[in-house]
Amino acid sequence: MKVRTRFAPSPTGNVHIGNMRAAIYNWLFARHMGGEFLLRVEDTDIERSTPEAIQALLDAMDWLGLDVDGEPLYQTTRQQAHLDAAEALLSKGMAYKEDKGGMGQGECVIFRMPGTDSSFVDGIKGELTKKAENMQDFVIVRSNGTPVFHLANVMDDIEQGITHVIRGDDHIENTFRHIALYKALGAEVPNFAHLPMITNAQGKPYSKRDGDAFVGDFREKGFLPEALFNYLTLLGWSPGDDREIMTREELVEAFTLERCQSSAAQVDLKKLTWMNGEYMLKLPNEEFEALAFQSLETAGIDAEPEYAEQVFKLIRERVKTVADIVPMVGFFFSDDFEYDEKAVKKKLLKDGVADTLGNMKTIFQGLDVFNAETADKALHDFVEESGLGFGAVMAPVRIAVSGVQSGPDLAPVLAVLGRNRVIARLDRALALFSA
RNA sequence: GACCCCUUCGUCUAGUGGCCUAGGACUCCAGGUUUUCAUCCUGGCAACACGGGUUCGAGUCCCGUAGGGGUCGCCA
Numbered sequence: 001m002k003v004r005t006r007f008a009p010s011p012t013g014n015v016h017i018g019n020m021r022a023a024i025y026n027w028l029f030a031r032h033m034g035g036e037f038l039l040r041v042e043d044t045d046i047e048r049s050t051p052e053a054i055q056a057l058l059d060a061m062d063w064l065g066l067d068v069d070g071e072p073l074y075q076t077t078r079q080q081a082h083l084d085a086a087e088a089l090l091s092k093g094m095a096y097k098e099d100k101g102g103m104g105q106g107e108c109v110i111f112r113m114p115g116t117d118s119s120f121v122d123g124i125k126g127e128l129t130k131k132a133e134n135m136q137d138f139v140i141v142r143s144n145g146t147p148v149f150h151l152a153n154v155m156d157d158i159e160q161g162i163t164h165v166i167r168g169d170d171h172i173e174n175t176f177r178h179i180a181l182y183k184a185l186g187a188e189v190p191n192f193a194h195l196p197m198i199t200n201a202q203g204k205p206y207s208k209r210d211g212d213a214f215v216g217d218f219r220e221k222g223f224l225p226e227a228l229f230n231y232l233t234l235l236g237w238s239p240g241d242d243r244e245i246m247t248r249e250e251l252v253e254a255f256t257l258e259r260c261q262s263s264a265a266q267v268d269l270k271k272l273t274w275m276n277g278e279y280m281l282k283l284p285n286e287e288f289e290a291l292a293f294q295s296l297e298t299a300g301i302d303a304e305p306e307y308a309e310q311v312f313k314l315i316r317e318r319v320k321t322v323a324d325i326v327p328m329v330g331f332f333f334s335d336d337f338e339y340d341e342k343a344v345k346k347k348l349l350k351d352g353v354a355d356t357l358g359n360m361k362t363i364f365q366g367l368d369v370f371n372a373e374t375a376d377k378a379l380h381d382f383v384e385e386s387g388l389g390f391g392a393v394m395a396p397v398r399i400a401v402s403g404v405q406s407g408p409d410l411a412p413v414l415a416v417l418g419r420n421r422v423i424a425r426l427d428r429a430l431a432l433f434s435a
Numbered sequence: 436g437a438c439c440c441c442u443u444c445g446u447c448u449a450g451u452g453g454c455c456u457a458g459g460a461c462u463c464c465a466g467g468u469u470u471u472c473a474u475c476c477u478g479g480c481a482a483c484a485c486g487g488g489u490u491c492g493a494g495u496c497c498c499g500u501a502g503g504g505g506u507c508g509c510c511a
Contacts, residue, residue, distance in 0.1 A: 130438075138509095170506075238447085238468095240450095242458080243460090252500075266447075391471060394470090407473080
């Protein structure tokens with residue numbers, strides 16, 4: 001039988017990172033097995049399920065490259081089928097009506113647990129069992145006539161022909177109920193695999209309060225989808241060898257449920273950032289530039305393409321995330337940049353620095369040609385002639401033209417900025433900081 | 436509280452009874468390269484939760500303890 005997995009989120013607009021990892025595992029498993037990956041939108045919460053929220057969900061999946069087979073199933077279209085199933089269960093005596101709790105809310109439909117011990121083999125955790133006395137009957141249709149999650153979920157998984165239900169381990173208890181439902185409904189029980197949860201930097205389960213809980217947050221922070229995908233896959237799974245940076249094809253090829261960890265995993269932003277940097281490095285130049293131009297645009301920076309491309313070449317290898325770009329190149333596009341206070345205090349407000357900057361200005365003005373090579377040579381010559389240390393010359397010049405202590409090679413930076421800008425900035429630094 | 440699950444370096448993990456004086460990666464630290472910064476290279480720190488078994492031999496199997504987590508809704 002062909003493997004079919006599914007991702008069944010509630011479209012709330014924000015897709016939780018833990019949910020998205022479950023989606024990734026479902027996708028990976030389906031692709032590995034040559035099966036299908038389906039989407040079911042559990043949109044029965046009318047308040048939160050707006051078209052925008054659904055679109056946001058689809059966008060997040062698209063961004064991560066989780067392609068879906070077939071049309072998505074919208075749970076709201078299935079209500080009648082759910083209710084019919086409840087009727088059938090009722091008529092077979094497998095469910096009963098009751099005014100639960102006697103609260104006068106009216107009668108709801110309650111599923112009768114079979115009263116036998118239950119056990120199943122979880123694809124990740126192994127055999128799981130539960131004694132009959134620890135399982136209670138449960139509501140499948142509310143007194144207001146709407147189906148409850150358990151019924152809807154099972155019915156729709158049957159409808160979509162799901163063979164493998166891969167979900168968070170917070171569903172383990174539900175699984176015993178669901179299995180009983182499958183059997184009562186006369187349907188084949190699918191395979192189940194329960195993923196351990198992932199936790200935040202504090203080692204606690206992700207809550208909606210966590211800043212980085214949603215897929216969109218990672219996108220905004222400048223992470224590449226392929227890097228996030230790779231990282232999330234490795235969080236709780238490993239190929240069994242030492243590979244870490246893996247292409248999507250390699251991940252699909254290597255992915256199996258048996259190699260999934262059965263304990264919770266903690267997200268480590270530092271490692272994600274490292275991995276993202278590796279992916280940034282691998283990006284084809286055109287893609288990097290496209291991303292960079294986009295970042296400048298959203299930051300409201302007007303960039304002349306030819307000039308910008310020179311700038312991008314300078315920072316290309318230093319960027320860890322897309323979000324690094326704008327702060328790194330700001331001074332190339334505007335004279336209105338901040339001076340790093342510490343840097344100024346430590347390097348600029350020193351005796352003799354004003355002379356150094358003044359000398360460099362004169363030297364640069366006197367150059368026949370001003371480019372990376374000549375600027376570099378001028379810098380070196382001056383260091384030698386003056387007997388000043390290298391740091392005593394480079395650092396002040398760098399801070400004067402960029403505001404900060406670190407950045408790409410200084411000479412190329414000067415060359416790209418151009419002589420006029422460099423001299424103007426040296427003048428300004430002289431005026432502002434001559435001690 | 437009841438039921439269930441989990442436990443290898445700070446973090447992600449390899450490890451399926453001898454190949455483990457426990458390997459890799461991130462982080463961190465030190466040195467080197469770069470006559471600036473970053474990169475890069477080399478090296479280092481650092482773990483089998485604890486206690487009992489079983490066995491010639493246990494990180495690997497069993498039992499218990501502790502700690503962590505999940506679930507106990509007419510939410511999903």
